[in-house]
Amino acid sequence: MRVAVMTAPGRVEVEERPDPGIEKPTDAVIRLAATCVCGSDLWPYRGIEPLDGPRPMGHEYVGVVEEVGGEVTTVSPGDFVVGSFFASDNTCEICRAGYQSSCVRREAAAPGGAQADLMRVPLADGTLIATPGVPEPDLVPSLLAASDVLGTGWFGAVAAEVGPGKTVAVVGDGAVGLLAVLAARELGAERIIAMSRTPARQALARELGATDVLTERGDEGVAAVKDLTDGLGAHSVVEAVGTQESMMQALRATRPGGHMGFVGVAHEVSLSGMDVFFSHAHLHGGPAPVRQYLPDLVRRIWERRIDPGRVFDLELPLERAADAYRAMDERKSVKVLLRPRG
Amino acid sequence: MRVAVMTAPGRVEVEERPDPGIEKPTDAVIRLAATCVCGSDLWPYRGIEPLDGPRPMGHEYVGVVEEVGGEVTTVSPGDFVVGSFFASDNTCEICRAGYQSSCVRREAAAPGGAQADLMRVPLADGTLIATPGVPEPDLVPSLLAASDVLGTGWFGAVAAEVGPGKTVAVVGDGAVGLLAVLAARELGAERIIAMSRTPARQALARELGATDVLTERGDEGVAAVKDLTDGLGAHSVVEAVGTQESMMQALRATRPGGHMGFVGVAHEVSLSGMDVFFSHAHLHGGPAPVRQYLPDLVRRIWERRIDPGRVFDLELPLERAADAYRAMDERKSVKVLLRPRG
Structure with missing residues (x-):
């Protein structure tokens, strides 16, 4: 599969890497329908945040579940899902208080990057929300926005x-x-x-x-x-x-x-x-507990009461990730959506 | 009248100064029944907060109203009163939101010091609370505590x-x-x-x-x-x-x-x-909006449900203010009550 990797400040390359698979029984693997570049991705791009080696990029995602681990019960292969940038169990005391992004089992939701064709998501039950069905194409940008910026x-x-x-x-x-x-x-x-x-x-x-x-x-x-x-x-x-x-x-x-x-x-x-x-x-x-709001936000988007996807003012195929970073760094674009399927 | 004046870090002297009078029609003058030394008084005492000239000290007070200005309607001469360390009108939008210590007309409640025989309180209607009657002597320390530390x-x-x-x-x-x-x-x-x-x-x-x-x-x-x-x-x-x-x-x-x-x-x-x-x-x-809580706190004290006066572990006559500062600075006393009438 392909994934955007930041190899140095100001340098993003799309590389071939092995497809991710299930590593733990609580994992899911998703085929991405859309992903994007975050303002926070610009901190290492601009050299303000240190980069210790090549980093697979991206943490915003929507897509279709390909495979789940044996303990996953709330999402199944074929489901269209949205998740937050932090994986959370959604059952600990901190999660139940609404602070899933400080979950006691918190980890990165996209350890191998989300600006990619495929991604592995840990703690799938506590992290992902399945939409009521396969979304109309025009809803995809808004659902993607729910993953982080919304x-x-x-x-x-x-x-x-x-x-x-x-x-x-x-x-x-x-x-x-x-x-x-x-x-x-x-x-x-x-x-x-x-x-x-x-x-x-x-x-x-x-x-x-x-x-x-x-x-x-x-x-x-x-x-x-x-x-x-x-x-x-x-x-x-x-x-x-x-x-x-x-x-x-x-x-x-x-x-x-x-x-x-x-x-x-x-x-x-x-x-x-x-x-x-x-x-x-x-x-x-602090880091937004997006998971807390996802059910409500997905419903508002599904019912077309809000249209947060409007923040995407440029859409590029995944292989042009470097152009996406450049457009955002130069403030020529508010936010760039990347299409893995091009 | 007498008032404790900090003349230099580590130096507090009780001086004779002219009695305060009504300067504005919203003022009241109080004869102090009790006053005390605050932890915040120790900042200039220890030289951590700069002192630009001799400073009349104290901002915690209970006492009997001697005189009021022509526009004061809620307290009268003879009333036993408690007030906060900030004078507030208690009517502006910030006061009504409960932040009297950021009142748009906020000023020091004890411009001439409260470690004194007498003090002038600005904005008396918005600052002072009259107790239901003359308190039993054992309630006075608790009412004084309500003025700031409680x-x-x-x-x-x-x-x-x-x-x-x-x-x-x-x-x-x-x-x-x-x-x-x-x-x-x-x-x-x-x-x-x-x-x-x-x-x-x-x-x-x-x-x-x-x-x-x-x-x-x-x-x-x-x-x-x-x-x-x-x-x-x-x-x-x-x-x-x-x-x-x-x-x-x-x-x-x-x-x-x-x-x-x-x-x-x-x-x-x-x-x-x-x-x-x-x-x-x-x-x-931030600076506590004590005025917001005073009606409730005075009631709890009056009904003897709480006894916050227990934090006073030393009582001295006003003329021994210097000893009071020393005892608190050396942490020999939690809080010292000063009696103007000795």
Whole structure:
């Protein structure tokens, strides 16, 4: 089978590797219908996150089960499935509290990469959701989005305690930020402020539910949010970037007693105790427990109530993975969908 | 009148100053029945927080109203009152959300110091609570505790989402930590782990509701909490110190999805974005909105359901304020009550 491998920063190659098989009785093997490149894949691509040797890439996936181990009971060969980027047993105390991405048996869901023809998924029963049937082709991008960026944006909105009557600000106009806008709309927010200076992303944010768009950043971005909120700041702020500047912008844009949900992987970020203390904000975030939301998200997509697949603005065959990385690195594309079957 | 003034680190003197009067129609002037020294007063005493000139000290107070401004309607001369360390209007949107210590009109409640015979309190209607009558003398220490340390420990427990069925760990065995133990008990926690290595404080913690006492600190403290919680960490952790070590100990002792409430003023603390991100903890804290809890806390004290005044283990006349600071600085006393009337 083919898999995209990052061999060095800025270098992605599609290689032939042996087909994965069942290694443990709780495994499943999936033939991928679609996969994609994540914003977090750009950290090693840009050399910010170290790469210790060639790395098979990708952790977002939808596809058809080819084979299951002897202990798998909830999915069967032929099922169309969606899963999260962390494998989880979905039965431990942490999973039952809704934090499957910190499951006591947590492991990578795509140890051999998901930008591939085939992948092995550990802990299949606790990780995968079967869709009600084979999806119409136009639903596939949305189901793929549920695997990470929708689930992550959704968690960001939940962590920020988005709800009716609230004003929400979203810092970050990547796929996660845009889908946090969609989540905020679905969760009943009254006002949704998207922060973006790219016209195409601004337009998409408005279509997904943003009521206001701000182009300011940093302290000016904070001041602009306060201008829209009687000087108080937003009730809920979703941080979907993961830099020092974006974290501080999000923290300062949150009103006292408000909630900041952070889902951008916080690279090289340091929070001053005094800033956090006197912000009076609630802070919550981390790797999204996507598995918690998958049943609900798949249902919303299946019933065509939401269309998160709209964040994919470029589609390429798997063998062109290098072009996909380049397009996202250069911000020419919000998110690139890769088709293993080309 | 007399007031304790910090003239330099390690130096507190009781000075004669003019009696305070009504400056604004929203002010009240109180004759203090009791006041005390706060753990936060030790930061400038120890030279960790800069002191720009002589500072009248104290922000914890109970006493009798002497005089009110023309716009004050909820308290009258002769009323026995308790207030918080921040003056608040209690009507703005932030106050109504329960964050009076971030009131848009917030100011210091004791601008001229509360370790004094008399004090002026701004925004009296929004800041003070009158007790149902003149308290029995033995209730005065508990009412004084409500002014800060009880309200702060209570907020720490609320911020840590303490509740029935939960295991709570409290980092810090000062008055705030001890009263966070009391708050956790009142809020129905199932198991309350106090972290202390001082026998007298351990004993008090047990009397106030601790079910377990741990003497370990730092990484060993984290491991000890995990040993008591199936390796997961506590559901709720209250941080009541404010150092780098205590914040990290609290963060790491919180299970994924759990809640950390931090009320120790976070001096020289820096939180790594990655540590916070992968902790999956909820973080909330800051200057306690004591005013929110005062009606409830005063009622519990008045009905003798709680006895937070037990944290005072030394009582001195106001003129011996310097001895009070010394006793707390040397950890010979948990908290010292000062009597203006000697």
